[in-house]
Amino acid sequence: MRQRRIFGAALPLLGAAAFLLFLVFPLYWMLLTSFKGNSALFRIPPDWFPSEPVLSHYKKLFADNVFTTYYRNSLLVGFGSTAITLIAAMFAGYGFSRFEFRFKSLALFSILSTQMLPVVSLLIALYTIYNGYGLLNTRTGLVIALTTASLPFSIWMIKVFFDNIPVALEESAKIDGASRFGILFRIVMPLTKPGIFSIGIYSFILSWDDFLYSLTLINKDELRTLNAGISIRYIGELSYDWASIMTVCVTSIVPISLLFLFFQKYMVSGLTAGAVKG
Amino acid sequence: MHKPVQLERRGVRLSEKAKDAIFLAVIICPAFILLLSTIGIPIVKSLYMSFFQVSLLSMKSQVWNSFDNYKQLFADGDFVHSIGVTFRYVFSVVAIQFVLGMALALILNGKIPFRRALRTVILIPWVVPTIIGALLWMWLFQPQYGVLNYILQTLRLIDQPLQWLSDMQLALWAVMLAALWKQLPFMVTMLLAGMQGIPGDMYEAATIDGASKRQQFLYITLPMLKNTIKTVTLIACIENFKMFPLFWIMTSGGPVDATTTLAIFSYKTAFIDLDLGKGAAIGALWLIIMLLFSWGYNRLFAIGEGKGGSAH
Numbered sequence: 001m002r003q004r005r006i007f008g009a010a011l012p013l014l015g016a017a018a019f020l021l022f023l024v025f026p027l028y029w030m031l032l033t034s035f036k037g038n039s040a041l042f043r044i045p046p047d048w049f050p051s052e053p054v055l056s057h058y059k060k061l062f063a064d065n066v067f068t069t070y071y072r073n074s075l076l077v078g079f080g081s082t083a084i085t086l087i088a089a090m091f092a093g094y095g096f097s098r099f100e101f102r103f104k105s106l107a108l109f110s111i112l113s114t115q116m117l118p119v120v121s122l123l124i125a126l127y128t129i130y131n132g133y134g135l136l137n138t139r140t141g142l143v144i145a146l147t148t149a150s151l152p153f154s155i156w157m158i159k160v161f162f163d164n165i166p167v168a169l170e171e172s173a174k175i176d177g178a179s180r181f182g183i184l185f186r187i188v189m190p191l192t193k194p195g196i197f198s199i200g201i202y203s204f205i206l207s208w209d210d211f212l213y214s215l216t217l218i219n220k221d222e223l224r225t226l227n228a229g230i231s232i233r234y235i236g237e238l239s240y241d242w243a244s245i246m247t248v249c250v251t252s253i254v255p256i257s258l259l260f261l262f263f264q265k266y267m268v269s270g271l272t273a274g275a276v277k278g
Numbered sequence: 279m280h281k282p283v284q285l286e287r288r289g290v291r292l293s294e295k296a297k298d299a300i301f302l303a304v305i306i307c308p309a310f311i312l313l314l315s316t317i318g319i320p321i322v323k324s325l326y327m328s329f330f331q332v333s334l335l336s337m338k339s340q341v342w343n344s345f346d347n348y349k350q351l352f353a354d355g356d357f358v359h360s361i362g363v364t365f366r367y368v369f370s371v372v373a374i375q376f377v378l379g380m381a382l383a384l385i386l387n388g389k390i391p392f393r394r395a396l397r398t399v400i401l402i403p404w405v406v407p408t409i410i411g412a413l414l415w416m417w418l419f420q421p422q423y424g425v426l427n428y429i430l431q432t433l434r435l436i437d438q439p440l441q442w443l444s445d446m447q448l449a450l451w452a453v454m455l456a457a458l459w460k461q462l463p464f465m466v467t468m469l470l471a472g473m474q475g476i477p478g479d480m481y482e483a484a485t486i487d488g489a490s491k492r493q494q495f496l497y498i499t500l501p502m503l504k505n506t507i508k509t510v511t512l513i514a515c516i517e518n519f520k521m522f523p524l525f526w527i528m529t530s531g532g533p534v535d536a537t538t539t540l541a542i543f544s545y546k547t548a549f550i551d552l553d554l555g556k557g558a559a560i561g562a563l564w565l566i567i568m569l570l571f572s573w574g575y576n577r578l579f580a581i582g583e584g585k586g587g588s589a590h
Contacts, residue, residue, distance in 0.1 A: 012385045016396065019382050019462075023400050026459060029425060030414050042423045045432075084312075092309035099302045114317050116568045119520050120544035121561030124327065124554050125320030127334075148316040151309060180301045209407045211523040216549060227409045227523075234413075235527060242417050249410045260405045264398055271464075272471035 027253075033246040034058070041243050057247040067248070069222055070229035073139065075255075077214075077225055078207045080143040081150065085203040086196065088147070089154035094184060096155065097162035098170075108159075111152045123216050130217060137220050145213045150203035157202070157270050161195030162188065198270020201263050208256050226252055321565075328559040334552035347559035357560065359535060360543040361567070363450070367539060368518045371454045371461070376511055378458070379465030384495075386466065387473045397470070404463040412527035415456035419443055446536045449529050453537055456524055461517070465510055472506030473499065508579050515575070519568065540564050 033041065035053040061067055096108060126145060127136070135141035165188060173183050189196070214228040224232065230252070234245050260267065328347055330340040351357040382400070386393050403411065418426045419442035427439040442452040476499065484494050500507075522541040525531060531538035531546065538546075540560065548557025 012388055012390055015381060016385050016390055019378075019385075019400065020396065023403050023459065023463065026414050026418060027402065027406075029418065033417065044423065044428060046423075046425055046428060088309040088312055091305035091307075095302050095306045099298065101302065111313065113572075114313065116516050116519075116572060117317065117321055118544065118561040118564040118568065119522065119541065120548060120557055121324040121565065122317065122320050123545075124548050124558050124561065125323040126316065128327070128332075128554070129320060129323065144312070144316055148312055151312060155309060180297070184305075205405055211407075211409050211526075212545075227407055230413070231409060231527060240416075242420070242423075245413055246417060249413055252410055253406055256405045256407070257402060260402070261398070264401070268401075268467055268471070272468060 030246045030249055030253075033243055034250045036243055038243065057243050058251075060244065061247050061251065066221065066229070066233075067226075070224055070226045071251075073223060074208060074226040077139055077142050077146065078204050080139070081146040081207045082200055082204045084143065084147045085150050085154050086200055089151055089158050089199055090189070090192075090196065092155050093158035094162050094188065097159045098167070108156075111155055114148075114152050119212060123212070127216060135217075137218055137223060139223060142214055142217055142225070145217060146207045146210055147203075149210070149213070150199075150206040154199040154203060157199050158192065158195050161192045161270075165191050194266050195270060197263055197266040201259060201267050202270065204259065205256060208252075324558040325562050325565075327555055328562045330555050332554040332558075334549065334554055340555075343555070347556045348563070350556060351559055351563070356535065356538070356543060357563070360538050360540050363535075363537065364519065364539040364541075367450060367454065367521070367537075368515055371457050371518055372511055372514045374454070375458055375461055375465050375514060376507075379462055379469055382462070382466045383469035383473060384499075386470055397467070401463045401467060403460050404467075406460065408460060408523040409527050411456055411460045412524045415452070415459065416443065416528055419452055443529055444533050446533055449533060449537050453524050453528055456528065457518065457521065460524075461514060465514065468506060468510040469503065472503045476502045504579075512572075512575060515571075519571075540567075 032047075032050060034057055035050050035055070036047070037052065037054040037056070040047055040052065096104065130136045130141050135144075169187055169191075170183050173187050178186070209227075210225070211227040211231070214225045215231065218224055218228065221229075221232075226248075230245075230248055234240065234248075327340070329342060329344065331343040331346070332340050386397055386400075390396075406414075418424050421427060421439045421441050424439075424442075426442070427436070430436045431439065440448060443449050480498050480502075481494055484498060489497070520541055521539065522545065525537055525539055525542050526545070529537045531542040544557050544560040544564065547560060548554050
C-alpha cells in the first residue's frame with residue numbers, strides 16, 4: 001500500500017521530467033551545436049556539454065550581409081503586419097462586440113471559417129492577382145497577405161476582451177458628450193490593453209513563423225524573409241552544414257523567445273480567452 | 279469625412295441610430311476590405327481558375343478545359359493517395375497530441391514543484407518557427423551523427439541507426455514527432471486553462487462522496503472540458519490539414535510520395551509543375567473535403583451532447 005502511494009506521488013514527477021526532456025532537450029541541443037567546432041560536431045559519442053565552445057559560426061553568420069538583410073525583412077514584415085492587424089482587428093472586434101446588425105453571427109462565423117480554407121487556393125489566386133497589380137516581390141504584398149492570416153482569430157480574441165468591459169462606462173462617457181471615436185480611443189482601448197498586447201504578439205509570432213507566403217510571393221533575394229532565406233540557402237545541399245544551420249536557428253529564435261518571455265502573461269490569457277470562450 | 283457633417287446639418291432626428299450605423303460601417307470597413315481582397319476574392323477566383331488550363335508561365339492565356347483538371351486528378355491516383363496521407367497524418371498527430379497533452383495538463387494542474395516555471399518553459403517550442411523546428415529535428419534525426427540514433431543505440435532499443443526521414447515506413451512518423459514537439463505546448467496550455475476554470479468544490483464534493491481520482495476525471499474533468507476539447511482539437515486539426523513547412527523542409531513529400539500530403543501535392547502541382555489550373559482544382563476539392571470534415575466534426579460533438587443530456 002505504501003509502495004503504491006510513493007509510486008503515485010512519483011509518477012507525476014517522472015511524467016513531468018519526461019515531457020520536459022522531450023520539449024527542452026532539442027532546444028538545448030540546438031544551442032550546444034551552434035557552439036561546436038567542426039571536429040566536435042561529428043564526434044561519437046557526442047559531447048553533452050560545451051567542452052571547447054567556439055564562436056566562429058556566429059561570426060561567420062553576422063559577417064554575411066545576406067542574413068542581416070533577411071533579418072531586417074522579417075522584422076519589417078512582422079511589424080508591418082502586426083500594426084495593420086492591430087488596427088483592423090481592434091476596430092472590427094469593437095464593432096462586433098458592441099453593435100447588433102443583420103448577418104452578424106454569419107459574418108463572425110465566416111471570418112473564423114476562413115481559417116479552414118486550403119492555402120493553395122489562396123496562394124494561386126493571390127499569385128495571379130498580385131502579378132496583375134505589381135505586388136509580387138514587394139514587402140507590401142507580403143504584409144497584406146500575412147495580415148489576413150492573423151486577422152480572423154485576432155478579431156475573435158479582441159472581441160472577447162471588449163465583451164468583458166461593461167457598457168455602462170461608455171454610456172456615461174456618451175452622456176458627457178464624448179464622440180464615438182473618443183470613447184473607443186480614450187475609454188475602451190486603455191482598458192483592453194491586455195487584449196491588444198495579446199493579438200499584437202499573436203500576429204507577430206504568426207508572421208515570424210510564415211514560410212509559405214514568403215516562399216511563393218517573393219523570389220528576390222534582397223526581399224526574402226528569414227525563413228524563406230534559410231530554406232533557399234541551406235536546404236537541398238548534398239551535405240548539410242549543421243553547425244551553421246543551428247546557429248541561424250538560434251538567432252531566429254532569440255527575438256521571438258524574448259518577446260514571448262516578456263509578454264507571456266498576456267499571450268496565454270489572450271489565446272485562452274479567444275479559444276475557450278469564443 | 280463629408281458625410282457626417284452633412285447628416286448633422288440635416289437634422290437631429292437622423293442622429294443616433296444613423297450615426298451608429300455610419301460608425302459601425304467605418305470601423306468594420308478595414309477588416310472587411312482586407313479579408314475580402316485577400317481571402318474572399320481569391321477563393322472565388324481560384325474556384326474559377328480550376329476550370330481553366332492555366333500555367334504559371336502563361337497566365338494571360340486561360341483556356342476553358344471543362345472538367346479536365348478534375349478528371350486528371352482522379353485518373354492518376356496521386357490525389358487520392360495524398361488525401362490518404364493527409365488524413366493519416368492529421369488524425370494520428372491530433373490524437374497523440376490530445377492524449378499526451380491531457381496527461382501533461384493533469385500533471386501541471388496537480389501539486390508539483392516549480393509548476394509555474396514549468397508552464398512557461400514548456401511553451402517555448404510553440405513560439406519556435408515551424409521551419410526552425412523542422413531543421414532542428416532533421417539534425418536530431420541525422421542517421422550517422424544525429425543524437426537520437428546515438429541515444430537509442432546506447433539504450434539498446436535499436437541495433438542499427440535508423441534512416442528516419444528516408445525510410446518509407448518511418449518518415450511520416452518522424453515528421454509527426456517534430457509536429458508533436460511544436461504543437462504539444464499549445465494543447466497543454468489550452469487544456470490547462472480549461473481545467474483551471476473548473477470550480478474546485480466540485481472535486482471536493484466528489485471526494486466526500488468517495489469518488490476515485492479516475493471517476494473524478496471521467497465524470498467531472500472531461501465533461502467540464504468538453505467545449506475546450508472541441509475547440510483545441512478543431513484548431514489542431516485545421517492547422518495540421520494545412521501543414522506545409524514541416525513536410526517541405528524535412529522530406530519534400532518523399533521518400534517517393536510517402537509523406538506527400540494535400541498541402542505538398544497541391545503546392546508541387548501549382549508552383550513546381552507550374553500547373554495553376556490543376557492546383558486550383560486540388561484546392562477546390564480540398565475545400566469540399568474540409569466542409570465535409572467540419573460538418574462531421576460538429577455532428578460528432580452534437581452526438582456527445584445528446585448523450586450528456588439524457589444522462590441527467
